[in-house]
Amino acid sequence: MAKVKYIAGKEPHAKEHRMIFKNVDREGWDVSLKTYEKEGGYKQLAKALKMEPKAVQDEVKAAGLRGRGGAGFPTGVKWGFVPPNNTKPVYLICNADESEPGTFKDRYIIHQDPHQLIEGLIISAYAVGAHLAYIYIREEFPEGAKILEAAIEEARKKKYIGKNVLGSGFELEVYVHRGAGAYICGEETGLIESLEGKRPYPRIKPPYFPAAMGLYLCPTIVNNVESLCHVKHIIDMGATAYGKLGTPRNTGTRILCVSGDVQRPGYYEIQVGKVTMGELINDMCGGMKKGRKLKAVIPGGSSSKILRADEKFTLKKGDKDVVIGLKDIPMDFDSLMACGSMAGSGGVIVLDDSRAISWVLNNLNTFYAHESCGQCTPCREGSAWMKKITDRIVSGNASPEDVDTLESVAYNIDGKTICAFGEACSWPTEAMVAKFRDELIGDTDGKNANRPVSKETQQAAKNLKTLNT
Amino acid sequence: MALEVPADLEKEIDERITHYPESLRSAVLPLLHLMQEHFGYISEDAVVWVAEKLELEPIRVLEVVTFYPGFRQKQVGKHHIRVCRTLSCAMAGSAELMDEFCKKTGIDRSSVSHHDPIAVSEDGKYSIEFAECLAGCGTGPVCMVNDDFHELVGAEKMEEILKNCD
Ligand SMILES: Cc1cc2nc3c(=O)[nH]c(=O)nc-3n(C[C@H](O)[C@H](O)[C@H](O)COP(=O)(O)O)c2cc1C
Ligand code: SF4
Ligand code: FES
Numbered sequence: 219m220a221k222v223k224y225i226a227g228k229e230p231h232a233k234e235h236r237m238i239f240k241n242v243d244r245e246g247w248d249v250s251l252k253t254y255e256k257e258g259g260y261k262q263l264a265k266a267l268k269m270e271p272k273a274v275q276d277e278v279k280a281a282g283l284r285g286r287g288g289a290g291f292p293t294g295v296k297w298g299f300v301p302p303n304n305t306k307p308v309y310l311i312c313n314a315d316e317s318e319p320g321t322f323k324d325r326y327i328i329h330q331d332p333h334q335l336i337e338g339l340i341i342s343a344y345a346v347g348a349h350l351a352y353i354y355i356r357e358e359f360p361e362g363a364k365i366l367e368a369a370i371e372e373a374r375k376k377k378y379i380g381k382n383v384l385g386s387g388f389e390l391e392v393y394v395h396r397g398a399g400a401y402i403c404g405e406e407t408g409l410i411e412s413l414e415g416k417r418p419y420p421r422i423k424p425p426y427f428p429a430a431m432g433l434y435l436c437p438t439i440v441n442n443v444e445s446l447c448h449v450k451h452i453i454d455m456g457a458t459a460y461g462k463l464g465t466p467r468n469t470g471t472r473i474l475c476v477s478g479d480v481q482r483p484g485y486y487e488i489q490v491g492k493v494t495m496g497e498l499i500n501d502m503c504g505g506m507k508k509g510r511k512l513k514a515v516i517p518g519g520s521s522s523k524i525l526r527a528d529e530k531f532t533l534k535k536g537d538k539d540v541v542i543g544l545k546d547i548p549m550d551f552d553s554l555m556a557c558g559s560m561a562g563s564g565g566v567i568v569l570d571d572s573r574a575i576s577w578v579l580n581n582l583n584t585f586y587a588h589e590s591c592g593q594c595t596p597c598r599e600g601s602a603w604m605k606k607i608t609d610r611i612v613s614g615n616a617s618p619e620d621v622d623t624l625e626s627v628a629y630n631i632d633g634k635t636i637c638a639f640g641e642a643c644s645w646p647t648e649a650m651v652a653k654f655r656d657e658l659i660g661d662t663d664g665k666n667a668n669r670p671v672s673k674e675t676q677q678a679a680k681n682l683k684t685l686n687t
Numbered sequence: 688m689a690l691e692v693p694a695d696l697e698k699e700i701d702e703r704i705t706h707y708p709e710s711l712r713s714a715v716l717p718l719l720h721l722m723q724e725h726f727g728y729i730s731e732d733a734v735v736w737v738a739e740k741l742e743l744e745p746i747r748v749l750e751v752v753t754f755y756p757g758f759r760q761k762q763v764g765k766h767h768i769r770v771c772r773t774l775s776c777a778m779a780g781s782a783e784l785m786d787e788f789c790k791k792t793g794i795d796r797s798s799v800s801h802h803d804p805i806a807v808s809e810d811g812k813y814s815i816e817f818a819e820c821l822a823g824c825g826t827g828p829v830c831m832v833n834d835d836f837h838e839l840v841g842a843e844k845m846e847e848i849l850k851n852c853d
Contacts, residue, residue, distance in 0.1 A: 360834040
């Protein structure tokens with residue numbers, strides 16, 4: 219394989235393991251099929267087509283790939299949920315809605331290496347028996363949609379897509395479908411409704427997976443962009459070699475997107491679980507800004523529960539319990555879950571001691587209030603109440619009791635809604651109130667309060683008016 | 688008043704419809720995008736036209752238009768600016784960026800609301816609104832001007848962006 223040279227200043231960090239992002243920021247690389255083929259592009263498709271679809275599925279299952287879209291569900295297992303005696307058409311949908319705040323990895327795959335995604339998608343379609351696939355891309359990636367359509371056209375010309383893929387008899391058509399600026403279209407059943415030309419109201423569960431009943435009530439597999447790219451590499455390396463990347467049960471690589479108060483925000487592809495939070499923040503991202511201290515981290519997209527810099531966590535090591543700090547948490551699905559949060563979409567938002575929690579929470583609550591689809595009362599009303607209460611806290615008009623009300627609103631959404639947006643919008647409030655209660659109460663009026671409110675909150679209140687209109 | 692849909696646009700529309708062999712209704716979003724690209728916004732006539740084309744009741748199209756923030760029911764400026772409002776960008780200064788954009792383009796945002804989030808400059812050259820996370824959080828504050836994406840938009844970059852708008 220040719221040696222990869224990166225654009226000066228964009229070289230990967232030594233602790234990275236570039237696989238999915240191998241060609242991102244690469245010198246001399248472009249999105250054309252010619253360039254992609256020069257390094258063995260679509261060879262894995264040819265290899266997969268020689269296997270039985272079931273064997274491709276088994277390979278992905280054995281590799282231990284877990285979905286990179288948010289829930290971390292094993293991809294091969296999900297594929298297996300297509301009913302065995304199914305006679306209806308099967309659809310494959312690539313979820314390129316990328317709208318969880320803090321997440322910006324799919325953007326680079328689409329804009330810089332579209333054929334990697336398309337090859338992964340074709341192999342996956344073959345594995346699940348789909349003959350029609352859609353890439354659902356958010357409206358805010360207009361250029362990405364054009365790049366994908368051009369790449370699909372190139373692939374069609376070379377018979378990677380079409381009536382008789384590479385002469386194998388397998389038939390597949392792929393289209394790009396653009397969203398229209400709504401976060402809820404990332405939720406897979408909302409996405410399906412949107413693709414059916416309706417309002418993206420998520421569907422009532424069960425069925426828990428669209429694999430049973432999805433697009434046009436037919437079996438449908440929805441996978442994230444990054445997940446589909448991994449499929450290509452699993453076929454390339456084989457399940458055993460792939461499974462050696464990362465850690466057991468948390469295999470492969472994944473892209474972490476770091477934003478917020480670090481010296482070098484950006485994307486970092488790591489072997490899952492082989493890098494700790496401390497290594498990520500201090501080594502890879504160059505640590506905190508000058509004179510600033512770490513306050514907290516939102517580790518897996520805005521919906522994941524915040525972790526405090528001074529928190530202690532208990533992890534199981536074999537059959538022993540070990541107590542660790544925030545910086546020692548391995549960046550993988552199971553560890554972050556054991557710490558009471560989640561790896562989610564891989565979006566790591568870092569906050570330093572200049573940030574007021576009331577302002578951070580208010581910003582996210584404004585997002586969720588705007589994005590609730592409005593179908594269920596607890597979510598529609600509750601998300602707006604949570605925003606209003608944090609508006610009051612930030613602007614200095616809240617009472618200490620408001621913090622309790624805020625918390626109770628969150629718990630009245632969580633677990634009581636049609637889709638997981640209910641959890642997504644209440645977890646930030648639940649965790650921030652639980653972990654920063656004193657600070658939030660300190661920002662309110664009343665006998666416990668240390669008003670005038672903190673310097674950080676005053677600063678935050680200044681731009682509240684702009685941000686909330 | 689019937690909508691004038693030029694032949695080449697209708698040809699593109701007919702091609703798009705073939706992407707959805709199972710259901711005409713699935714073509715609602717792509718058709719609305721084509722309409723908006725061509726006319727600048729989705730008028731009532733456009734709703735009726737799309738509905739007829741796809742053999743739907745107009746309400747089925749209108750309910751889609753009113754749900755998605757990506758569809759607009761009024762004309763925007765020649766250069767439509769979307770500033771990301773969400774956390775990472777807000778931490779990097781998106782409120783300041785919004786204020787600066789408004790100052791430099793002469794846009795008054797005092798009347799925007801949840802249902803009418805877009806403010807337009809008096810001469811119609813610019814319009815602006817906040818967007819939620821644009822998936823560029825590592826290089827905030829970010830914005831879009833029409834279809835172009837801009838990262839790390841400080842004061843200087845903003846001036847440059849506006850200079851390139853003719
Ligand atoms: C509110 C909400 C928003 C979501 N947004 C996205 C998204 O933008 N992109 C994505 O890939 N998955 C998103 N998901 C997860 C999808 O529902 C689905 O689980 C995922 O696309 C499955 O792909 P995977 O198994 O490859 O991870 C979202 C889920 C919820 C509840
Ligand atoms: S939980 Fe919220 S976003 Fe999900 S269906 Fe209910 S109202 Fe819509
Ligand atoms: S927060 Fe602005 S792009 Fe994500």
